[in-house]
Every structure is written in structure tokens, then in C-alpha cells.
Amino acid sequence: MSGRPLIGISTYAEPGVRWGVWQLDAALLPAGYPRLVQRAGGLAVMLPPDAPEHAQAAVARLDGLVVAGGPDVEPVRYGAEPDPRTGPPARARDAWELALIRAALDRRVPLLGICRGMQLLNVALGGTLVQHIDGHAEVPGTFGRHPVKPVPGTRYADAVPEETSVPTYHHQAVDRLGTGLIPSAYAEDGTVEAVERPDGHWVVGVQWHPEMGEDLRVVRALLTAAGG
DSSP states (O other): OOSSOEEEEEOEEEEEEEETTEEEEEEEOOTHHHHHHHHHTOEEEEEOOOOGGGHHHHHHTOSEEEEOOOSOOOGGGGTOOOOTTSOOOOHHHHHHHHHHHHHHHHHTOOEEEETHHHHHHHHHTTOOEESOOSSSOOBTTBOEEEEEEEOTTSHHHHHOOSOEEEEEOOSOEEOSOOTTOEEEEEETTSOEEEEEOOSSSOEEEESSOGGGSSOOHHHHHHHHHTTO
């Protein structure tokens, strides 16, 4: 492959979004996500929710995939009853993104899950989630920061070998790891902050929001795996 890798990024689907004189349903994405890919040297394309059966064809045209952050994964997806603090489901997005993840795994397309995307990766591989933790989303609508320590010998540690302070906003976390995943970074309280597959396929999930920071190393590692 030559040129800039083509990286698909999943999106929100929201009703009644307002801009200018318009208020319409919209497929949208915080600008930090495409900017992150662009700053790291890739071409970013948005992948709004679609019928799951189209995921294989979509992923076949990509060099890499980013599953973005967003609402809580519906607990039925991992066999749990909803906690009162779990947010409302985004069923169309859950179905589409799970299909994208499975297509990327089938086709060995490099994959990065961010926050919800990491959680959905874990669920896609049979893992479960803790539906509420404290201390990782202190002020509604405001990103906090906390340190994350890499696990030596992992793909994440190869990209970011030192402990770093990361932008964070989440109230759920990985519980039982999905099949084939290993933890590759932890927060000080023991929360799993990154996961990956240790085989030759580049698959990484991070619980924080690199699109809200300046550190491009994880996304550059994705682009390298994607042929950039």
C-alpha cells in the first residue's frame, strides 16, 4: 500500500441535532477523532450506523478501523441485567459496531477501540463489563486526567513505554476479559485501561480518550500496522 492509510471511524447517530437554522437527525462524531487520525498521518472516513450485514464490505475497503467512544453498551449484549446507573441503549450502534469489530477480526484489519470501543471489543470476544465505577468521570461533560501504567512486553508498552497521564471520561470498565485479550495498561486503582490481542493481528483497546490529548503514539502504531 502507498500513501496515507484509510481509517474508518464509527459514529454516533443522534436525533434532533441543531446547527445553523437546522434541527435534523444526524450521524456525527466529535472532531477530535478524525483530527487524531489526520494528525497521525492517516485519511479519516466516518462509518455511520448501517445494517450489520454491510460491515464486511465496509471493512474490506479500509486499512484500519477505530471504534469511537459513546454511550454505554447495552448489558443484554454480555448477559447482564441493567444497573440503574447504566445509560439508555443505543441498539443500532451496538449492532453495527459489533459487526464492524467482527469483520475487522475476520479480515485481520488493524483495530483500535476507544473507551466504549474498547468495552465493545471486550464484549464482542465474550467478555463482560462493570456497569459503574467511581473516580473516572468526576464532572459531567468534562474530561479529567489520571495516570496509566503500561504492562511491560505488550504492544501498548512498545508504543508508550512509560507511565502517562491520559484524558479520561467513563463510568464503566472491563470486568471479565474476552477470549484472546490481555490487559496492557492499568490505572492506579487497578482498572484495566488498555487491552490487546497478543497474536500477530494489531488489535488494541484504550479506556481513555486519546482524541482529547496530544499523544499520537497509539494511533501512529495503528497506522504503521495499517501500512502507513
